[in-house]
Amino acid sequence: MLAEFGYGILLVTFLLTLYCISAALLGALNKSLALVESARRAMFLTFPLLSLSALALVALLLRGDFNVQFVYEVTSRSMPIYLKITAWWGGQAGSLLFWSWLMSAFTALAAMRRWDRDQEFLPWVLVVSGGTLAFFLALNVFFENPFARLYRLPDGTIGGYTFQPALSTPVYPSDGRGLNPLLRHPGMIIHPPMLYLGFVAFVIPYAFAIAALVTGRTDDRWIRITRRWSLWAWLFLSLGLVLGGRWAYDVLGWGGYWAWDPVEIAAFMPWLTGTAFLHSVMIQEKRGMLKQWNMVLIILTYSLVIFGTFLTRSGVLSSVHSFAQSAIGPAFFVFIGVTFALSVGLLIHRWGDLRAEAEMKSLLSREALFLLNNLLFISILIVCFWGVIFPLISELVTGQKVTVGPPFYERANAPLFAALMLLMGVAPLSAWGHSTVQTLGRALWKPAVGALLITLLLYFTYTRNAIALIGFFLVALVVLVAVYEFWRGARARQRAQQENFFQALIRLIARNRRRYGGYIIHLSMMMMAIGILGIELFQTETQGTLGVGEELSLQGYRLVYRDVARWDDLAGGVNHTRAVVELYRGERYLTTLAPRIDFYYDAQQNMTIPGVRSTLADDVYVLLLYWEPVSAQGATFKLYVNPLVNWLWLGSLVFLLGVIVAAWPERDPEPASVRVPRSARQTSSAD
Amino acid sequence: MGRSKFLLGGLFILAAVVYLIVSSTQQAAEYFMTVDELYAQKDAVLGKNLRVSGAVIGDTIQYDPRTLTLTFQVAHVPGNNREVEAMGGLAEVLKQAVNDPKRNRLIIVYVGPKPDLLRHEAQAIVTGRLGEDGVFYAEELLLKCPTKYEEAVPAQASES
Numbered sequence: 001m002l003a004e005f006g007y008g009i010l011l012v013t014f015l016l017t018l019y020c021i022s023a024a025l026l027g028a029l030n031k032s033l034a035l036v037e038s039a040r041r042a043m044f045l046t047f048p049l050l051s052l053s054a055l056a057l058v059a060l061l062l063r064g065d066f067n068v069q070f071v072y073e074v075t076s077r078s079m080p081i082y083l084k085i086t087a088w089w090g091g092q093a094g095s096l097l098f099w100s101w102l103m104s105a106f107t108a109l110a111a112m113r114r115w116d117r118d119q120e121f122l123p124w125v126l127v128v129s130g131g132t133l134a135f136f137l138a139l140n141v142f143f144e145n146p147f148a149r150l151y152r153l154p155d156g157t158i159g160g161y162t163f164q165p166a167l168s169t170p171v172y173p174s175d176g177r178g179l180n181p182l183l184r185h186p187g188m189i190i191h192p193p194m195l196y197l198g199f200v201a202f203v204i205p206y207a208f209a210i211a212a213l214v215t216g217r218t219d220d221r222w223i224r225i226t227r228r229w230s231l232w233a234w235l236f237l238s239l240g241l242v243l244g245g246r247w248a249y250d251v252l253g254w255g256g257y258w259a260w261d262p263v264e265i266a267a268f269m270p271w272l273t274g275t276a277f278l279h280s281v282m283i284q285e286k287r288g289m290l291k292q293w294n295m296v297l298i299i300l301t302y303s304l305v306i307f308g309t310f311l312t313r314s315g316v317l318s319s320v321h322s323f324a325q326s327a328i329g330p331a332f333f334v335f336i337g338v339t340f341a342l343s344v345g346l347l348i349h350r351w352g353d354l355r356a357e358a359e360m361k362s363l364l365s366r367e368a369l370f371l372l373n374n375l376l377f378i379s380i381l382i383v384c385f386w387g388v389i390f391p392l393i394s395e396l397v398t399g400q401k402v403t404v405g406p407p408f409y410e411r412a413n414a415p416l417f418a419a420l421m422l423l424m425g426v427a428p429l430s431a432w433g434h435s436t437v438q439t440l441g442r443a444l445w446k447p448a449v450g451a452l453l454i455t456l457l458l459y460f461t462y463t464r465n466a467i468a469l470i471g472f473f474l475v476a477l478v479v480l481v482a483v484y485e486f487w488r489g490a491r492a493r494q495r496a497q498q499e500n501f502f503q504a505l506i507r508l509i510a511r512n513r514r515r516y517g518g519y520i521i522h523l524s525m526m527m528m529a530i531g532i533l534g535i536e537l538f539q540t541e542t543q544g545t546l547g548v549g550e551e552l553s554l555q556g557y558r559l560v561y562r563d564v565a566r567w568d569d570l571a572g573g574v575n576h577t578r579a580v581v582e583l584y585r586g587e588r589y590l591t592t593l594a595p596r597i598d599f600y601y602d603a604q605q606n607m608t609i610p611g612v613r614s615t616l617a618d619d620v621y622v623l624l625l626y627w628e629p630v631s632a633q634g635a636t637f638k639l640y641v642n643p644l645v646n647w648l649w650l651g652s653l654v655f656l657l658g659v660i661v662a663a664w665p666e667r668d669p670e671p672a673s674v675r676v677p678r679s680a681r682q683t684s685s686a687d
Numbered sequence: 688m689g690r691s692k693f694l695l696g697g698l699f700i701l702a703a704v705v706y707l708i709v710s711s712t713q714q715a716a717e718y719f720m721t722v723d724e725l726y727a728q729k730d731a732v733l734g735k736n737l738r739v740s741g742a743v744i745g746d747t748i749q750y751d752p753r754t755l756t757l758t759f760q761v762a763h764v765p766g767n768n769r770e771v772e773a774m775g776g777l778a779e780v781l782k783q784a785v786n787d788p789k790r791n792r793l794i795i796v797y798v799g800p801k802p803d804l805l806r807h808e809a810q811a812i813v814t815g816r817l818g819e820d821g822v823f824y825a826e827e828l829l830l831k832c833p834t835k836y837e838e839a840v841p842a843q844a845s846e847s
Contacts, residue, residue, distance in 0.1 A: 253800070253803075254800075360693065363692055363693070363696065368693075372696075372700075375697070375700050376700075379700065379703075379704045382704060382708070383704070383707065383708055383711075386708055386712075390712065391719065400718060400719075401718070401719035401720075401766065402716050402717065402718050402719060403716075403717050403719050403738055404711070404712055404715045404716060404717065405715055405717055405814065405827075406715075407711070407714065407715040408711045408712060408714070408715035408716075411707070411710075411711040411714065411715065412707040412708055412711035415703075415707065416704075416707070543755055543799075543800075545752050545753050604806070605803055605804065606803035607803060608800070608803060623800065625752070625755070625800040625801065626750070626752040626800075626801065636752040636753075636755065636800075638800055
């Protein structure tokens with residue numbers, strides 16, 4: 001009954017969303033506030049309804065009702081409770097429901113703000129976010145019902161059906177297939193929700209942008225309302241990407257974190273346009289320029305979000321070769337095509353209204369450098385998009401399937417990333433409106449000389465690798481510029497306000513959260529860059545089969561094999577093979593590591609869990625590759641030394657801090673935001 | 688004057704991006720082939736970067752942990768999505784492939800850890816070159832087991 005209840009609620013919510021869209025549309029066209037208000041209330045209702053439906057699914061997962069296809073596919077008896085709950089987003093049908101649930105929560109949140117000054121936006125925001133919600137609900141209702149039950153047809157085939165087919169009998173498997181062991185990892189449990197939070201939250205700024213286009217209120221109001229939405233969306237998306245990398249590093253056992261897999265790129269592409277968007281809206285707010293461009297960026301971001309969900313869910317591209325395409329593929333294509341065409345049509349219609357209020361004059365002005373930053377992000381997007389669709393294109397044109405692997409992305413993107421870093425160093429020092437080589441040079445020369453000195457020092461002490469030195473120079477430049485900015489601002493304040501330096505620094509940040517939050521984010525990006533340069537350029541590895549007491553050495557580290565054991569964890573359905581190795585630096589004992597192989601009986605699959613010793617200088621990452629009790633050969637290990645990689649993970653923590661600083665509601669508004677009245681500020685700060 | 692320098696700058700970036708994409712594509716291109724196609728064009732593909740997919744035959748998997756050398760055979764599977772779909776989906780196609788002794792088979796040699804997902808009826812996607820001896824020397828080995836899971840797990844990559 002619970003399954004039927006859940007599906008019934010889904011269906012009701014779908015119809016309610018359709019009502020919400022029609023009422024909002026009619027209300028907007030007939031200028032009927034009552035109808036729009038009715039639509040708004042309908043939208044509020046979708047969230048508790050979908051929560052009920054989701055609860056029904058979670059209850060089924062917990063109860064282990066394997067007659068329900070989804071439960072059968074993603075859980076098994078031996079899984080712990082928290083994994084049974086998080087299996088909710090472990091498969092396609094459930095993760096679509098998860099998407100809808102988040103979408104309804106966010107739309108309801110957005111609809112809750114006070115609309116007095118923005119009444120004309122409301123119906124269109126409801127139409128756009130309601131339309132997106134309706135699409136995802138339709139996928140669940142018509143194609144991928146998470147509540148479908150298993151039935152055996154008269155011809156013997158078993159399948160999931162929403163309604164019992166004629167002459168069929170229900171099937172009650174005694175146990176489920178269980179979640180893929182690779183996904184039974186804390187990183188994998190929070191990674192998809194983070195990514196989805198980011199994806200879904202970007203729908204709200206898009207909805208406001210479309211509302212602005214439809215109503216013709218094309219000033220920067222929609223940007224101001226959605227600024228925090230965009231920031232939070234961006235934060236979640238970024239964290240989702242980093243967590244995915246961390247998961248790969250911990251679980252996939254190949255010593256890396258990012259493989260330019262199409263599924264990864266699918267999540268990376270909306271991040272690129274979103275990052276460009278976050279930068280360029282500042283130009284519109286400050287200078288009234290780039291309005292058309294901002295619209296282009298948010299439309300692209302929305303389309304890429306849907307495209308990303310589609311790619312990660314349908315597996316159409318990750319497996320250019322021969323993967324069964326799910327039924328929802330065509331539906332996604334139609335939806336992306338229609339929304340993209342409509343958005344672009346609207347944009348063209350309003351193109352004239354979105355003309356810039358000022359002209360860009362100087363190539364080195366702050367706004368020109370921001371534009372350049374945007375172009376670089378878009379260039380990286382084009383590279384990624386090209387890499388993803390190249391197999392399809394080449395097959396269409398030549399009939400020969402040709403793919404490009406990680407070297408393509410690395411080679412084509414590296415100069416673009418380097419240029420971005422250079423900009424990150426230069427742009428904060430350039431002036432709005434007009435900058436010349438002289439003014440910029442005067443501000444830049446001290447940090448530049450500092451960065452050169454650091455690079456020279458590295459040249460003599462750490463590395464002679466040219467690419468690494470260029471990279472470290474850029475990192476040093478950005479860091480010095482950001483630190484210099486903090487120092488300069490705090491000093492100026494210290495003199496003017498008679499405060500001590502730290503007081504001045506804290507207040508400076510508190511009064512200009514967006515700017516200094518931005519610099520903290522830049523710093524965090526540089527920490528990540530250090531980690532990426534380290535592992536990409538300096539990773540070393542070795543492997544070997546050792547008898548007890550024998551050792552493997554790499555980069556001054558010695559790995560001594562001590563012991564191995566194998567045992568069954570019957571409750572968890574796992575067989576563990578765990579080796580004990582001691583790590584030495586020269587003669588000095590450092591630590592004992594325990595790399596292991598977990599064999600999951602339900603999935604008949606191995607998982608290779610590394611033993612890792614992490615420091616800021618490097619990670620020593622040991623994999624147990626092979627051991628059999630009968631063989632006298634010993635155990636086979638693979639040993640990696642991954643220099644600096646921890647800066648990547650640490651950087652993400654600083655990044656979190658930076659975004660929180662930038663997005664935190666400000667108590668006393670800066671002069672620049674005087675146009676936003678207090679009431680509106682407070683409601684939007686509830687975002 | 689004001690506009691033209693921006694235009695020039697834009698053109699420069701465009702040219703740079705086009706150059707980066709074109710040159711990198713040429714360098715990193717991997718030709719995706721089925722086992723049948725590989726045998727049909729044996730001479731033409733020697734030394735080229737290839738990506739071949741096939742169904743893993745469980746009995747042929749041999750692993751020498753001393754040298755970390757992995758040897759196994761894959762059977763031909765069609766490369767075309769529609770063809771696969773028409774034959775009843777990938778799981779079915781893989782099953783047919785491993786049970787059909789008349790299919791073309793390719794010997795794969797790979798040095799590195801034995802991937803967890805390597806098993807009978809898995810789909811192997813190998814990247815590497817075809818040797819003069821007709822053996823495929825893989826530098827990268829991806830495995831997918833579609834029968835089991837629907838999630839898009841990023842391919843488990845093992846790099847040697």
